[in-house]
Amino acid sequence: MERDIISLYKETVGSLLAAADSFSRETFNQVPFEGSWTAAQVLVYITKSNLSVAGVLSWQGEPAHRPPDERVKELGDIFLDFTTRLKSPDFILPEPGIYEKEILLQNLQHSITRIYNEADRADLSEAVKHPIFGDITRLELLYFVTYHTRRHINQLNNILKYVSTCQTVS
Template structure:
């Protein structure tokens, strides 16, 4: 994987976790406004969306017959369009139960380290065959890391908006 891809992922993850840490324990499980997730639910959704990524990256692959980042622009256009509300797939919907902030942060930090360490060792041009997205199909390792980076940026912005609403 390229150093640029790794650094973009690290920066997005750092910003997400920094924003998550601004919420106190009470705010962490508080719905800020009707129709919103709590900060805990955003964290849970993000964790669930990344928990299987190391296995996808190290699973069955094949050589790509396209540029390793061919889908990056489309991925960015989807996730970085903050005016469009996206619907989460059911399997990564967050828990409705209150969550422990310290435990969530610890789990997230561990998973982020695992993803970063896994990605550094791999060829970004390989297509991951063990998981396909509904519309886009299979992605290269480079595209997967870009997907997670853009998804993280999107939800960092969501946390910023939640914090702003809670501060009013």
């Protein structure tokens, strides 16, 4: 199970980096439509979320007293439902602005490396008390970060369609 999620996350990261690479310097910071984030802002958001999850993975854990993957389906049902709009915590929302693609991708890669490193050190069957998720195992957190990343890959692909084919908002 633990190797499965690491492989799944690695595959998802590959898709994320490919999606990010699809944007030119010009389209990276373009607002595709009113109320949307830019591709750059999506990547800032993912980076902030990753760093938050990496921090939680390092928290003191305790025995879960339940299967460590019990909430995986619940997390998938929530985060892989692309028809719903979810509210993000304020502390990980991206700031408006123009971002340098290369610097942002370096920061993103750093956040991904932190997740790998923390996952490698942690007992994934242990639970932590998360302010949003409540009692959640580290294994479930890795599924969350994978599903959450997939959700935003979908968002990046939609943004790319708009900036490639539609008139964008200035």
